[in-house]
Amino acid sequence: MILAAAQAHLEEWTQTAVLYVRPQAVNLLLGKERSFSFDISGRPFGAFWEGMTYRRGLDNRWMAKWSERRDGRRARQRRWLKPEEARSLLERAHRLAEAMRVKVLDGEARSLDGDPLMDEDRERLLPALDRILALDWEALEADRERFLKVYKPIGILPPDQYLALVLQATEGCWHNACTFCTFYRDRPFRVKSPAEFEAHIQAVLEFFGPAVVLRRTIFLGDANALVIPFPRLMELFEVMNRQLPIAPGGSETIGGAPWPSARSHRFSGVYSFIDAFNVHRKSVDQWRMLREGGLRRVYIGMESGDDGLLRFLNKPGTAADVVQAVQRLKEAGIAVSVIILLGAGGEAYFDAHVQGTVQAVNAMPLRGGDIIYFSEFVEQPGSAYIRLARATGIRPLDEDRIREQERLMRSGFRWQDPSSPPRISLYDIREFLY
Ligand code: SF4
Structure with missing residues (x-):
């Protein structure tokens, strides 16, 4: 328009x-x-x-x-x-x-x-x-200062959420110990109270002003906000729904002309990360209630379907947990995105990573609306992964081997409904900015 x-x-x-x-x-x-x-x-x-x-x-x-x-x-x-x-x-x-x-x-x-x-x-x-x-330039630098007062540094978002309205219901990551990840090392995990979350939303809306209309979705941060126990999470969803209209069923309408205000803007839904290990802590009915509160897609960093590699990465849970988590979320009518860490574990885990991941993905009821992200492994300076990998002789895969790993996984995937496959896309964490 x-x-x-x-x-x-x-x-x-x-x-x-x-x-x-x-x-x-x-x-x-x-x-x-x-x-x-x-x-x-x-x-x-x-x-x-x-x-x-x-x-x-x-x-x-x-x-x-x-x-x-x-x-x-x-x-x-x-x-x-x-x-x-x-x-x-x-x-x-x-x-x-x-x-x-x-x-x-x-x-x-x-x-x-x-x-x-x-x-x-x-x-x-x-x-x-x-x-x-x-x-x-000076005004944009002043704007940056305002931004940094409203938000704790935003570590990462899925690529389809770079233009989301981020709301930090939690700060940090409850686990914060995966060997390859340094996103939240600077802050302890904590959950905001409803009053604090409400004040945060107000501050976010004041910061964006009318430009909030560029943001079509809401991303609930930080790393795994959905681990919040259900009663508290519902309270936070209620706070969010009171202040930010979310279109039912995921449709998006923006009304009002010539300058739609935050009030006439409808967000298409709420999106968030969770680790698979915690999905079973909420029942299917509770996930359905969250869907009714606007939750549309949940992003799970599976990383690998090989449990040995998951242990090496110190990722909580197992490949079976991811499969069960996806089944539970899909049963509740929530779309999922599964993130695979291409190249993790180098040559030592190459074959097991391919086989385990193909096997796990093929056991998931994924379909159109779901997303599989291939995220190329990037060694984070100062991460425990680098120390452990060097100690065990594991070196990063070169570009050819990473593409080969991607090709092998893609060719092994079989969809339960081939007429409606999930989208497969690349996720480059080096390109993230908010
Ligand atoms: S990968 Fe996810 S679960 Fe692991 S430490 Fe990083 S943010 Fe936390």
């Missing part, structure tokens, strides 16, 4: 720029190769410029992503921008926005059909550009 749009030839770039104001975001395009995206408060969140994709996190860190040919295959690359590089990219976006603003003010900008702009279009285009231009 487009609320207003304009095009204008910009002399500085000798190209035509197009501005779209949508209910959830503003897009500024220069030709086909260059673009910037902003939320409706004017915060930049993405860009494409001469073959390079950029993402900006709310902590004002920017990542550049591109692909290049290495050893005969295309490989995705990424790096964090230095502050001066990010600042220069922002200034480029602002030069473009300012040039467009002048064109709209001077009457030189046209509708996409080439007609003069209507007053009501100008009344939507100019405030959108003003909001973008108001957020210069």
Whole structure:
């Protein structure tokens, strides 16, 4: 949906720029190769410029992503921008926005059909550009400080939830001892009280303001918020449902024009991580009640279907726990995502990892709406895994062997309903930013 749009030839770039104001975001395009995206408060969140994709996190860190040919295959690359590089990219976006603003003010900008702009279009285009231009580097740095006051560092999200509204019902991870994971080492696990959670939601909504409409789902953090005992978890779901309307059945509607407010925004559902070991602590009926409270998909870091490798990773539970957890969640009508750690355990566990994982996945009632993520193992500096792996002679797999492991697993998967298979996707934790 487009609320207003304009095009204008910009002399500085000798190209035509197009501005779209949508209910959830503003897009500024220069030709086909260059673009910037902003939320409706004017915060930049993405860009494409001469073959390079950029993402900006709310902590004002920017990542550049591109692909290049290495050893005969295309490989995705990424790096964090230095502050001066990010600042220069922002200034480029602002030069473009300012040039467009002048064109709209001077009457030189046209509708996409080439007609003069209507007053009501100008009344939507100019405030959108003003909001973008108001957020210069210093303002975005101040925004980052506000963000860091509202949230504890957000360790990781599943890739389909990078644009979720994160709510931290818990802090940290109850287990916090998997040898390969360092996401939450800086904080003890704790559960927020309903009053504290309510205050957190208020602070989150104040931080996002009207730009909350960019966030279509709610992600309940941190690492495994669903381990909260059922009575307390239901209280937290009630708090959440009082403050944030969640569309029944997972549909999403955004009402209100021209600027939908947080109140008229409907979230499509609640999403969260849990470890398989804890799923059985809630009955199918209790999971159904959580689904009625908006829970749509649960992400389980299975890592491997081989119990020996799970012990090496110090992951709680067994492959059988994951299978039973998926069965229980599916019986309650909740979708699941199972995350597999490609390359974990190196050559020593290669075959067992493939066989155990294929066997476990094939025992799960997965179907359309569920997701299998292949997450490439990344050695975290300072993790116990590195010490243990070195002590036992385990080395990281090279790219060819990782792809081979993925290929073997994929070719072994058999779906219970082949007409409705789960989606299989890649999960690169190095590309996460919020
Ligand atoms: S992998 Fe998950 S369960 Fe294990 S320590 Fe990290 S966050 Fe906790």
